[in-house]
Amino acid sequence: xxxxxxxxxxxxxxxxxxxxxxxxxxxxxxxxxxxxxxxxxxxxxxxxxxxxxxxxxxxxxxxxxxxxxxxxxxxxxxxxxxxxxxxxxxxxxxxxxxxxxxxxxxxxxxxxxxxxxxxxxxxxxxxxxxxxxxxxxxxxxxxxxxxxxxxxxxxxxxxxxxxxxxxxxxxxxxxxxxxxxxxxxxxxxxxxxxxxxxxxxxxxxxxxxxxxxxxxxxxxxxxxxxxxxxxxxxxxxxxxxxxxxxxxxxxxxxxxxxxxxxxxxxxxxxxxxxxxxxxxxxxxxxxxxxxxxxxxxxxxxxxxxxxxxxxxxxxxxxx
Amino acid sequence: xxxxxxxxxxxxxxxxxxxxxxxxxxxxxxxxxxxxxxxxxxxxxxxxxxxxxxxxxxxxxxxxxxxxxxxxxxxxxxxxxxxxxxxxxxxxxxxxxxxxxxxxxxxxxxxxxxxxxxxxxxxxxxxxxxxxxxxxxxxxxxxxxxxxxxxxxxxxxxxxxxxxxxxxxxxxxxxxxxxxxxxxxxxxxxxxxxxxxxxxxxxxxxxxxxxxxxxxxxxxxxxxxxxxxxxxxxxxxxxxxxxxxxxxxxxxxxxxxxxxxxxxxxxxxxxxxxxxxxxxxxxxxxxxxxxxxxxxxxxxxxxxxxxxxxxxxxxxxxx
Numbered sequence: 001x002x003x004x005x006x007x008x009x010x011x012x013x014x015x016x017x018x019x020x021x022x023x024x025x026x027x028x029x030x031x032x033x034x035x036x037x038x039x040x041x042x043x044x045x046x047x048x049x050x051x052x053x054x055x056x057x058x059x060x061x062x063x064x065x066x067x068x069x070x071x072x073x074x075x076x077x078x079x080x081x082x083x084x085x086x087x088x089x090x091x092x093x094x095x096x097x098x099x100x101x102x103x104x105x106x107x108x109x110x111x112x113x114x115x116x117x118x119x120x121x122x123x124x125x126x127x128x129x130x131x132x133x134x135x136x137x138x139x140x141x142x143x144x145x146x147x148x149x150x151x152x153x154x155x156x157x158x159x160x161x162x163x164x165x166x167x168x169x170x171x172x173x174x175x176x177x178x179x180x181x182x183x184x185x186x187x188x189x190x191x192x193x194x195x196x197x198x199x200x201x202x203x204x205x206x207x208x209x210x211x212x213x214x215x216x217x218x219x220x221x222x223x224x225x226x227x228x229x230x231x232x233x234x235x236x237x238x239x240x241x242x243x244x245x246x247x248x249x250x251x252x253x254x255x256x257x258x259x260x261x262x263x264x265x266x267x268x269x270x271x272x273x274x275x276x277x278x279x280x281x282x283x284x285x286x287x288x289x290x291x292x293x294x295x296x297x298x299x300x301x302x303x304x305x306x307x308x309x310x311x312x313x314x315x316x317x318x319x
Numbered sequence: 320x321x322x323x324x325x326x327x328x329x330x331x332x333x334x335x336x337x338x339x340x341x342x343x344x345x346x347x348x349x350x351x352x353x354x355x356x357x358x359x360x361x362x363x364x365x366x367x368x369x370x371x372x373x374x375x376x377x378x379x380x381x382x383x384x385x386x387x388x389x390x391x392x393x394x395x396x397x398x399x400x401x402x403x404x405x406x407x408x409x410x411x412x413x414x415x416x417x418x419x420x421x422x423x424x425x426x427x428x429x430x431x432x433x434x435x436x437x438x439x440x441x442x443x444x445x446x447x448x449x450x451x452x453x454x455x456x457x458x459x460x461x462x463x464x465x466x467x468x469x470x471x472x473x474x475x476x477x478x479x480x481x482x483x484x485x486x487x488x489x490x491x492x493x494x495x496x497x498x499x500x501x502x503x504x505x506x507x508x509x510x511x512x513x514x515x516x517x518x519x520x521x522x523x524x525x526x527x528x529x530x531x532x533x534x535x536x537x538x539x540x541x542x543x544x545x546x547x548x549x550x551x552x553x554x555x556x557x558x559x560x561x562x563x564x565x566x567x568x569x570x571x572x573x574x575x576x577x578x579x580x581x582x583x584x585x586x587x588x589x590x591x592x593x594x595x596x597x598x599x600x601x602x603x604x605x606x607x608x609x610x611x612x613x614x615x616x617x618x619x620x621x622x623x624x625x626x627x628x629x630x631x632x633x634x635x636x637x638x
Contacts, residue, residue, distance in 0.1 A: 002407075002423055004323060041360050041375060043384055050416055054375060054386060056360060065362055067373065069386055069409065071416030079414075086416035088321075088409075090388065095398075097369055097390030097405035102421060104321055 003101040005315060010105050013314045014112060019307070020123070020151065023116045024279050026306035027247065031276025035059050037301045040251065042227070048075040051227055057301035058094055065094045068304040070110045074203060085111060085140060089308040101312045109311065113303040115144040117247060117275070118199055118221045121295035123152040124278060124285045125219045125245065126197045130155035134195025136188075136209070136232065137202040138162040138171040141223065145199050146175055153197065159183040161191050161208075189213060200224050200232040211236035216290045223297045225256045233257045233294075235264040242291040243284060247275045248300045256298040322420040324634060329424050332633045333431060338626070339442070339470065342435045343598050345625035346566065350595025354378050356620045359570065361546070367394045370546055376620035377413055384413045387623040389429045393522060404430060404459060408627040420631045428630070432622035434463040436566060436594070437518055437540045440614035442471040443597060443604045444564065445516045445538045449474035453514025455507075455528070455551065456521040457481040457490040460542065464518050465494055472516065478502040480510050480527075508532060519543050519551040530555035535609045542616045544575045552613075554580040561610040562603060566594045567619045575617040 029035050041054030050073035058065035070087035077084060085107030091100045103109065130153045135142050138160060146158065158180045162168045168184035175182050185191065191198060192213035202208065202224045209220070211234045224232045238244060238261040249272050252258040261267045275295070278284040286293055348354050360373030369392035377384035389406035396403060404426030410419045422428065449472045454461050457479060465477065477499045481487045487503035494501050504510065510517060511532035521527065521543045528539070530553045543551045557563060557580040568591050571577040580586045594614070597603040605612055 036362060038360055038362065041357055041373060043355060043357065043375060043377060045377075045384075045413060047380070048414060050414075052384065052411075052416060054360060054373060056362065056373060058362060058364075061366070065364075065371065067386075067388055069411070069418075071411070073414070073416045076415055082415065082417070086411075086418070088418050090407075092371075092388070092390070092405075094364060095367060095369075095392070096395055096401065097371060097392045098401070098425075099388075099405070099407050099423065104418065106417075 002099045003312070003316070005101060005103045005312070007104060007106050007108060009315060010103055010108060010311055013311050016314060017310050019112070019116045020120060022306050022310055023113060023303055024120055026302040027120070027276035028279055029059055029276070030248070030300060030302040031274040035302050037248070039254070048073060048079060053226065055299065055301040055304055057305060059305060062094055064100065064305070064309055065092045066090065066301065066305040066308050067092070068110070068301065070107055072203065083107065083140065089304055091308050091312050103308055103311060109304070109307050110299070111140055111144050113307045114141060114223055114297065114299055115148045117297050117303060118145055118223055119148040119152055120275065120279070121221045121245065121297070122149060122197060122219065125243065125293040125295060126153060127217055127219065127286065127289050130197045132195040133158045134191035134198040135160045136191060136198065136200040137224065138164070138167040139201060141201040142171065143174060145201065146180055147178065155197070157181050159185060159191055159195060161185050161188055202232055203230055204232050205229050206231065207234040208232045209237065210234045211240060214240065214292060216292065219286070219293045221295045221297065222257045226298045227255050228259065231257055231260050235261040235266040238267040238294065240292055241294045243286070243293040244271055244273065245275055245278050245284070245293070245295040246272050247297045249274055251298050251300060252296055257296040321418045322631070322635070324420060324422045324631070326423060326425050326427060328634060329422055329427060329630055332630050335633060336629050338431070338435045339439060341625050341629055342432060342622055343439055345621040346439070346595035347598055348378055348595070349567070349619060349621040350593040354621050356567070358573070367392060367398060372545065374618065374620040374623055376624060378624060381413055383419065383624070383628055384411045385409065385620065385624040385627050386411070387429070387620065389426055391522065402426065402459065408623055410627050410631050422627055422630060428623070428626050429618070430459055430463050432626045433460060433542055433616065433618055434467045436616050436622060437464055437542055438467040438471055439594065439598070440540045440564065440616070441468060441516060441538065444562065444612040444614060445472060446536055446605065446608050449516045451514040452477045453510035453517040454479040455510060455517065455519040456543065457483070457486040458520060460520040461490065462493060464520065465499055466497065474516070476500050478504060478510055478514060480504050480507055521551055522549055523551050524548050525550060526553040527551045528556065529553045530559060533559065533611060535611065538605070538612045540614045540616065541576045545617045546574050547578065550576055550579050552576045554583040554585040557586040557613065559611055560613045562605070562612040563590055563592065564594055564597050564603070564612070564614040565591050566616045568593055570617050570619060571615055576615045
């Protein structure tokens with residue numbers, strides 16, 4: 001029997017899982033070449049606009065393989081009053097092909113595993129003394145980032161950038177409730193001049209952060225862009241970066257910020273270091289308060305494999 | 320709420336659906352360019368051997384998009400006493416990304432839609448007078464083909480080829496029960512010398528049918544090969560064929576019999592005619608009893624779209 005798991009059960013289970021070591025282990029195995037992750041499948045719709053990503057893969061000789069379908073339909077809230085992020089994860093038996101479990105997560109696990117990858121990036125790359133966290137965007141990823149960043153930085157001062165004053169206020173209210181001091185701005189300069197840990201979370205199609213705005217000692221985690229079209233960073237920022245980390249080199253050549261920076265000749269492939277390799281090797285961690293570092297995350301199926309397995313196993317162990 | 324549909328309900332519903340026009344319409348839309356079908360996603364396992372195919376796509380401006388995960392683990396019957404074919408189909412809302420229905424079909428709908436594509440090929444390409452049907456293989460596709468061929472030919476005389484006498488006997492028993500006269504053989508020559516409608520359904524990795532065995536007036540539907548490795552036909556057969564039909568030109572350049580024939584220079588891309596184009600144009604139907612015709616089917620997501628939609632809509636209309 002295929003075990004169907006609903007969102008509420010998933011949300012309960014996630015609170016019991018130590019996610020950072022789980023996802024770190026996944027990235028390490030991936031960068032060692034022990035994980036099969038074929039290129040991302042993609043479907044794009046235009047009316048209304050939506051992109052669907054199919055990520056799938058398996059750890060060699062594991063019990064499972066995982067397929068994740070996740071979509072972003074940006075007009076969902078306006079048109080239908082529902083979340084832009086939708087989707088589900090599927091866990092299959094690697095020895096027989098049988099579907100073991102369907103996790104009806106409505107995009108929630110994608111949100112969580114993405115936030116955890118951002119947290120891992122900050123753990124190794126953010127300055128020791130984070131004076132202020134700069135968040136670009138006011139959506140669900142901009143929120144969940146702060147929840148998970150608590151485990152790697154004590155900084156509670158946040159400035160958030162958005163275009164809509166209403167959404168900024170709503171963000172401020174919600175994040176104040178979980179213990180942060182929130183300032184809001186519609187001017188990106190306010191973010192870059194005051195924050196040395198910046199997380200970008202929008203689905204913008206053009207550069208939001210400019211190269212001349214970036215201060216020495218800044219770490220940027222760029223997680224909004226996961227297609228050819230989307231981008232949040234001026235590619236010239238890559239020219240002044242001391243370290244550029246990507247979750248997947250093969251994927252970042254095809255989508256995300258690095259894809260644009262490579263095309264613009266602002267970085268060379270040899271400079272890219274994979275997250276899983278960085279975690280294990282201190283020479284790729286931040287080594288001074290002056291460095292400019294970037295983590296460009298497009299999301300890799302190994303994150304989905306790790307989180308889907310952990311949720312499923314946690315739930316059946318309780319039953 | 321996502322509607323979960325179990326196998327038994329799917330099997331009941333399928334009997335109520337007029338599948339041939341449904342799948343024909345899908346192929347016609349596909350060949351007109353009205354369907355988005357990205358390249359097939361694939362995961363290959365080795366211990367035990369298994370291949371997983373992820374097929375997905377959407378009709379432009381339709382209400383749905385579909386993702387199908389289907390796998391073949393050939394040692395399933397021997398190792399675990401279960402079917403080699405496993406999988407499920409997922410129906411999503413094309414406007415919001417929400418999962419509408421999960422069809423836990425265990426590969427059954429893939430089997431049906433594949434058999435229907437074979438039936439459509441026979442409808443337009445088999446000789447008017449089918450003297451004997453030759454079936455290559457004794458598995459589930461070899462069985463279901465006969466069930467659906469009833470709707471396009473009156474011929475009830477069948478010869479089946481297999482390697483295992485036990486499986487041949489089991490096939491003979493089962494197919495005799497649905498009204499066929501079955502002869503069995505382990506010698507391919509017996510098939511090619513007596514049958515003018517041949518359907519190949521194995522997962523062989525080398526040619527089973529040789530060019531010098533093929534008689535004038537034969538139609539061959541090759542449906543076993545759907546990867547780079549698998550093949551059932553000597554590529555030289557394509558050199559003596561008068562008509563070569565494929566379900567998808569783009570896909571057949573990457574997998575299946577035509578992939579091998581193109582590589583061996585036994586056919587040129589310009590000679591390939593898509594099934595959806597053939598259906599609509601009489602000049603690509605069989606026009607004489609002497610022609611040798613081939614339909615090479617690798618399976619296209621439009622078949623999955625059509626069958627998943629029809630089953631879901633049929634079931635909710637009853638409720």
